[in-house]
Amino acid sequence: MKRSDNKSHCPINFSLETFGDTWSLLIVRDIVYFGKKTYGEFMESEEGISSNILASRLLLLEQKGILVKKPHESDKRKEVYFLSEKGLDVIPILLEMAGWGAKHDPETDAPQDWISIVNADRAKIIGLIRETVQDGGSIFTGPNSVISKLALI
Numbered sequence: 001m002k003r004s005d006n007k008s009h010c011p012i013n014f015s016l017e018t019f020g021d022t023w024s025l026l027i028v029r030d031i032v033y034f035g036k037k038t039y040g041e042f043m044e045s046e047e048g049i050s051s052n053i054l055a056s057r058l059l060l061l062e063q064k065g066i067l068v069k070k071p072h073e074s075d076k077r078k079e080v081y082f083l084s085e086k087g088l089d090v091i092p093i094l095l096e097m098a099g100w101g102a103k104h105d106p107e108t109d110a111p112q113d114w115i116s117i118v119n120a121d122r123a124k125i126i127g128l129i130r131e132t133v134q135d136g137g138s139i140f141t142g143p144n145s146v147i148s149k150l151a152l153i
Helices: 011-019 022-034 039-043 051-063 091-104 112-120 122-134 146-152
Strands: 067-071 079-083
Touching: 011 022, 022 039, 022 051, 022 079, 022 091, 022 122, 039 051, 051 067, 051 079, 091 112, 091 122, 112 122, 122 146
Parallel strands: none
Antiparallel strands: 067 079
């Protein structure tokens, strides 16, 4: 099947054409790490995305099958975004990028104990994150966060 919108059929090129801008992976990060789900929550991220870029990236990620958009349960004027199965497959990539960044950024904000937990049993942590995000949770925030689940283990 020909992909007319891609420059080549190289898997790295495909990945870059899906996530090759600053914002797309940060949106996925915000869902996975911090449980953000709405346009307004994404706007509050510290990197300071502009509203037109956010709208464009959310649409792109939805068109690429990474995000699924649904009406908000209690406020029908809002929409919420969730990772699709394809989007959940990005979790190991985010963990690798976070580990690399934590290792090489001397001013990292990454909690070193979290990095150590991920490195100790990557497969178990990836499964736990995936399950938690599928259930609407995240790594660091909320009552059903991965961090809170690890405290119970």
